[in-house]
Amino acid sequence: MTTSNKNGRERAFASAWIGAVLIVAGMFFAQATAAQTQRSGGVPDALHQLNDSVEALVQRVTPSVVQIQVFGYTSSEYGDQGQASVLIGKQRTIGSGVIVDSEGYIVTNAHVVKGAQKIEVIVPPPSAAEKTSGASDSGREQTYDARIVGVARQLDLAVIKIEAHKLSALPIRKNILPRQGEMVFAFGSPEGLRNSVTMGVVSAVARQPDPDSPLVYVQTDTPINPGNSGGPLVNADGELVGINTFILSSSGGNQGLGFAVPAGVVAYAYPQLVKYGHIHQPEIGAILQSITQELAAGLHLQRDFGVIVSDVVPGGPADQAGLRIQDIMVSVDGTPTGSIPLVSQSLYMHGSGEHAKIEVLRGSDRLQLDIVLSEKPHKVDSLADTVDPVKNLVSRLAMIGIELNVDLAHSMPDLRIPSGVIVVAKTLGAGAVEIPLQTGDVIHGLNGATIVTMADLREGLAKLASGDAVALLIERYGQLIYVPFTM
Numbered sequence: 001m002t003t004s005n006k007n008g009r010e011r012a013f014a015s016a017w018i019g020a021v022l023i024v025a026g027m028f029f030a031q032a033t034a035a036q037t038q039r040s041g042g043v044p045d046a047l048h049q050l051n052d053s054v055e056a057l058v059q060r061v062t063p064s065v066v067q068i069q070v071f072g073y074t075s076s077e078y079g080d081q082g083q084a085s086v087l088i089g090k091q092r093t094i095g096s097g098v099i100v101d102s103e104g105y106i107v108t109n110a111h112v113v114k115g116a117q118k119i120e121v122i123v124p125p126p127s128a129a130e131k132t133s134g135a136s137d138s139g140r141e142q143t144y145d146a147r148i149v150g151v152a153r154q155l156d157l158a159v160i161k162i163e164a165h166k167l168s169a170l171p172i173r174k175n176i177l178p179r180q181g182e183m184v185f186a187f188g189s190p191e192g193l194r195n196s197v198t199m200g201v202v203s204a205v206a207r208q209p210d211p212d213s214p215l216v217y218v219q220t221d222t223p224i225n226p227g228n229s230g231g232p233l234v235n236a237d238g239e240l241v242g243i244n245t246f247i248l249s250s251s252g253g254n255q256g257l258g259f260a261v262p263a264g265v266v267a268y269a270y271p272q273l274v275k276y277g278h279i280h281q282p283e284i285g286a287i288l289q290s291i292t293q294e295l296a297a298g299l300h301l302q303r304d305f306g307v308i309v310s311d312v313v314p315g316g317p318a319d320q321a322g323l324r325i326q327d328i329m330v331s332v333d334g335t336p337t338g339s340i341p342l343v344s345q346s347l348y349m350h351g352s353g354e355h356a357k358i359e360v361l362r363g364s365d366r367l368q369l370d371i372v373l374s375e376k377p378h379k380v381d382s383l384a385d386t387v388d389p390v391k392n393l394v395s396r397l398a399m400i401g402i403e404l405n406v407d408l409a410h411s412m413p414d415l416r417i418p419s420g421v422i423v424v425a426k427t428l429g430a431g432a433v434e435i436p437l438q439t440g441d442v443i444h445g446l447n448g449a450t451i452v453t454m455a456d457l458r459e460g461l462a463k464l465a466s467g468d469a470v471a472l473l474i475e476r477y478g479q480l481i482y483v484p485f486t487m
Contacts, residue, residue, distance in 0.1 A: 053236070057185065058197050060238050063126050063168035064099045065187040065231055067194040068108055068146070068160070071118040072481075096188030096231030097121065097160065098240070100270065102169045104144075104162040107266060108230030109245055110151050113158050117481055119146040121162050124195055147436040150273030153477065154281075155215065155265060155348075156245055159273040170232060170240055174267030174349055178202045178218050178241045186222040186244055186258070188231025198223040200256075202241070208341045209248065209259060216345045217259035218242040224258035233260040240266065264349045277426075277439045280375040282350050284358075285316020286323055288340055299326065302361055306330075306338050309360075321358075321371040328361040347373065392424075392454070396461045396487070397435050400425040403453050404442065414478045419452045420444045436483055438476065445473030461487075 070093045095112030099105070106121065113119060123142045144162035151158045178184070182202045190196050200222030207219040220233060224247050233242040242260030249255045272279050289295075289310040296304035307329040312319050329337045332346035333356060350356055352375040360367050392400045401421040402408075409418035423441045443451050446460040447470060464470065464487045472483040 054185075054199070057234075057236065057238055059127050061170065061185070061187055061232070061234055062195060062197070063124055064170040065124065065195070066097045066099060066106060067122040067189040067192075068095045068097050068106075068112055068230060069093075069120040069122070070095065070113055070116045071120070072115040094189055094192045094227050095229045096194075096227065096244070098187075098230075098232040098243070099123075099167050099169045100172050100240075102165065102167045104164045104167060105149070105274065106146070106160050106162065107172075107243060107270060108158050108160060109243065109261075110153050110156045110158045112230045113148055113151070113160060114477075115479055115481065116148065117484075119148070119160060120144070121146045121160070122194060123162070123164065123167065126168055148438060150277040150438070151477070152269050152273060152279040155261060155269055155279065157243065157261060157266060157269050157273070159270060170234070170238070172240055172263060172267045172270055174264045176235070176239050176241060176263045178205050178235065178262070180205055183236050184220055184222055184233050184241055185235075186220070186224050186228055186231065186233050188224075188228035188244060190223075190225035190227045192227055200258075203256075206342060206345065207259065208339070215265075216262070216341045217245065218262050220258045220260065221256040222258055223254040223256070225254050226252070228258075239263075242266070262345070265345070268348050268351065280352065282347055282352060282354075282373040282375060284318040284323070284347065284356070284371050284373055285313035286318040287311035288329065288343060290340055291328070301328065302364060303328065307340055307343055317371050317374050321369045322367075323358070323360065323369055323371065324362065326362075327367075330359040330361050330366065332359075333357050394421075394454070394457060394461070396464075397437065397457075398426060399423050399435070399437055401443070401454060401457065415442065416475055416478060416480070417442070417444055420475070421451055421454055421457050435485060437472075437474070440476070441483075442475040443472055444475060444480070445471075447471055 072091055093112070095108060097106040097108035097112070100107050121144050123144065125140050142164070144164055146160040146162045149159040149161050180202055184200060184202055186198045186200070188196060200220050202218060203221050204219040206216040208216050218233065218241060222233065224244050228244045229246070231244050232240050233244050235241050240263045242262050243266055244258060244260050246259055247254060248257040248259075269279055287310050288307050291301065291304060291306050291308050293304045295301070295308070301308070309323060309325055309327045309329070312323055312325055329343055331337055332343060333349075335342070335346050337343045337346060347356060350373045352373060354373055356371050356373060358369045358371055360369060392402055394401050402424050404418060404420050404422055406418070409415055420442045423437050423439055423443070425439060426437065443457060445451055446457065449456070449460055451457050451460065466487055468487045470485050470487050474481060474483055
């Protein structure tokens, strides 16, 4: 074989190989281009459709989620040669919240703002659509001072307010009921990392981690960590499913056991916290008890589980509707009620004057009862009804107050100092700055001077001029805190 023939065959082989590579590459790029065209201009595949939907959801919800920074004081003990001392130091905690009204009302957890002396809220910038519509004039995040509007410690919910307008709000609807297995998303600031979102499913719709608590929660495996507290848990439609509240963890981090206050409870509590600063708990005028095997055997009941009526208040809503002692609760508004927390959960969905459809088992008969709920009296509201709104008005603090006496102090077992002036109602103030007081607060001091009587409070305020700094020492939920403001 000559050298020229060999080289010719090698060149021919190389040309054929390059041609084959070009053909394969052409086919690959053609397929890739077709796939890209399908994603961008044609019908997208399911995976990209899900991705686009999640992105759109996040962009829509994120402007409503805020980071909350709470500044206060904490105490810690330290020992030196067998002697223990207490150190008081400043503390900053971080949580989350969700804007539920465009005028600056935010829902969060009560434990997030507990012991707060100053609250700052970081609001993210609006979405592109909101910028176009003129919902906000700024394209960057803003920081605002916040005040507490109301707290429901028994529900671990709180409402705070910032002076801002045209904010992106996530509405609360009490008819949003999560479904087990439903996809949900948690928004917030885990470990202080604001504007974070995680995805998971609803693990259970009515979980009771604490058997002694009357509340039930939405359980989710959506990753939740410290700092997520107070942030929203939303469904695929961007609707509020619950307020992320706590996790069960042996390590302090996420283990897939997160719990949220249900949206129905939030919808029930929010308007009352805005109006009163506390909760008017609904009641039907009946005492309920868990059924045990011994109880079922002793009373010859049809079932050995569930909830039984042990007492009915004469003349109350339940009595008027025909509820009787030894009736077994079967359901409330069609929702099975196998435990006292489930009954409480269902009743929390109602306000005063609303109807609850209750099914009971009486012997072997099933009965349908229509009970109109009433409000459980609140001790602060009852005080407001007994005072003279003119005589007890403290106009410079935009409040109505009453002096604590021995009997009144005994009726408030959580009170630490049995003297002072209790805020029983707030009024519309004429000043531009709203005084950050709540109903139920007890004023013990004014700029270092002890306040025992209404006269003490009025005399101290009379000495202050407009623009003077004011520091009230108050007792709130068993804690002493300063409330500073400018007169």
